[in-house]
Amino acid sequence: MQGIDKHFPGVHALKSVGFELRAGEVHALMGENGAGKSTLMKILSGVYRPDGGRILIDGAEVQIADPRASQALGIGIIHQELALMRDLTAAQNIWIGREPRLSLGRIDEARQNADTAAIFARMNLRLDPRTPVASLSIARQQMIEIAKALSYRPRVLIMDEPTAALNDAEIAELFSIIRQLRDEGVGIIYISHKMDEIKRISDRITVMRDGAHVATVDAATTAIGSIIAMMVGREIGDEQVVVPDLAQAPVALEVRGLTRGTELRDISFSLKKGEILGFAGLMGAGRTELARAIFGAEPADGGEILIHGRPARIRSPHDAVRAGIGYLSEDRKHYGLALGMDVRANIAMASLARFTDRLGRLDEPGLRKVARDHIARLRIRTPGDRQEVRFLSGGNQQKVVIAKWLLRDCDILIFDEPTRGIDVGAKAEIYHLLTDLAAAGKAIIVISSEMPEVLRLSHRIAVMCEGRLTGILPAASSQQAIMELATERQGGTA
Incomplete structure (x- = not known):
């Protein structure tokens, strides 16, 4: 060429x-x-x-x-x-x-x-x-x-x-x-x-x-x-995670005995305000299924979800969003974006009520301002907020989905493969963003198939195998310790 x-x-x-x-x-x-x-x-x-x-x-x-x-x-x-x-x-x-x-x-x-x-x-x-x-x-x-x-x-x-x-x-x-x-x-x-x-x-x-x-x-x-x-065109540092003292932090999300068929088997864990809880495991371990169950996309057969200590009835994504949960799917094109719509519309999609008056009229100047603010904050490469999302690169499309949930200001954020298909420079930016969100009090779940990413981001690491939660490890754990739990067959308690 x-x-x-x-x-x-x-x-x-x-x-x-x-x-x-x-x-x-x-x-x-x-x-x-x-x-x-x-x-x-x-x-x-x-x-x-x-x-x-x-x-x-x-x-x-x-x-x-x-x-x-x-x-x-x-x-x-x-x-x-x-x-x-x-x-x-x-x-x-x-x-x-x-x-x-x-x-x-x-x-x-x-x-x-x-x-x-x-x-x-x-x-x-x-x-x-x-x-x-x-x-x-x-x-x-x-x-x-x-x-x-x-x-x-x-x-x-x-x-x-x-x-x-x-x-x-x-x-x-x-x-x-x-x-x-x-x-x-x-x-x-x-x-x-x-x-x-x-x-x-x-x-x-x-x-x-x-x-x-x-x-x-x-x-x-x-x-x-x-x-x-x-x-x-610049050096990228390889920073290690700094685990904050969360001993006195309140629990934002608690999952008790969540079960659905053979995909999820009696899953229980808690997530504190200001914490990043990483989920590791081999393909088919049930991590995405767990995220979708918490978000109401595939409701569980049994178990209980508590938000800030109160039982939450989550039967649909609408229920989850109202409860303060945001979900970035591993499949952004099917579940995260309206590809034929522009960047502004996609960013505002989950928060339109904030920009609509009682007669249903949109606050266009307000929409434009918040869209441009988030484009600048996340360094989204786009000619403007009216560019159709389908014309953006995969990494910039991912940033638009993140912007959507940041604008919604959810207390609990679930990121499923947040850096899939994203280059090293954008990865570093997203890592800093997630760390900053946790420091601001957001409770974050990160699901990743990349072991170094889980170790780089997580304050604790939950490991799944064949639909079971086989253990929860501290941030300083080794890849070997994670793999031992990820290949466990009998399951365990955490």
Whole structure:
């Protein structure tokens, strides 16, 4: 890719960017959210047309008018955001529009399922091809996206945050697939904010910042600190959590015996005002299910929730918000944002009553002021508060969801994977934000699949395994102690 240029309304997204990929290499593409990585890859995959520049394959210039043209050239992409049809099966999603046919044009479902099973076997993925996508976890849905990309037998494979929803075992399987593809001569473009992954899997690294190419370096000989400095243009400190003295702090949230089927089994814990309680565990441990039960999105079968010492009847998210609970979901596009609406509307969505008079008229100047205040506070990269949220990078979309709950001024905040898909610079900002919120008296639950993140943020660490709370550890605990509880089979008390 030579001299690639791209403009959006109010944004010069790509500024004469160059990028080179060799056959049989893993080339990491890095940069903060909004640096232009995804835009560059959407041009290569035919989603966007460039305003300037050239794309060459095997030295010959090509025109990529749409995604089909990209696929015809052997370019496959695994998008950061899932794009599956939830009511279809795994196999139907993989082969949609390319289904094998019998005579008279009928779909050959047996062959479709067999071809899918063969791809799953290559991935070491134990999953029935006939399983509806709606019944799968986010991690399994991510593996379906990967399988779909592999079904095209690509020469170039773009992976945009492919491990965001995967646990360590699934990441190991993915890396095995990547190495196999590399050995077969496939060129792989790997986008991730996880430094340890980049060092483990990539051969070269290209860094972008503010829509421009900064440098291309050898992965093996370049230090992580140098990569981060190129990405953000400043040093990022690795601060350790300072645990406040909460001995006299009142309990903001208490959960007693919360149960729902086999997903949640007699969960009990308390959360104090000013505390950050981290929840760790392997994929499928029940952490997200617990958060959704507390928030009323999936009401529990039994148990009790107390807010500031008083029993709270929470049967819906509306009940939870009225009780002072805010929830940032791990799936921001489905549960956190109205993508077709602007930044201002999304920030104000949970607090509209504050800006509406008795006749239903909106206080537009007031809305504009609070939206712009939160944009500045969270450093949301957007041309303005009227920009549609769908045009923002994933990290900036996440910040808009956080702004929504900050404006609502909830006493209890639940953050489920708050930094998924967010770069190191934005992560540091969100870590400081959560710490500041706790210091201001907010009671915070943080669910994260990244062990260093749990250790970095938490005042205490609750560990779950197979729907049970197996223990609560102090902040200074080791990763080994957490993993011992996360893999426990009998459960325990806390």
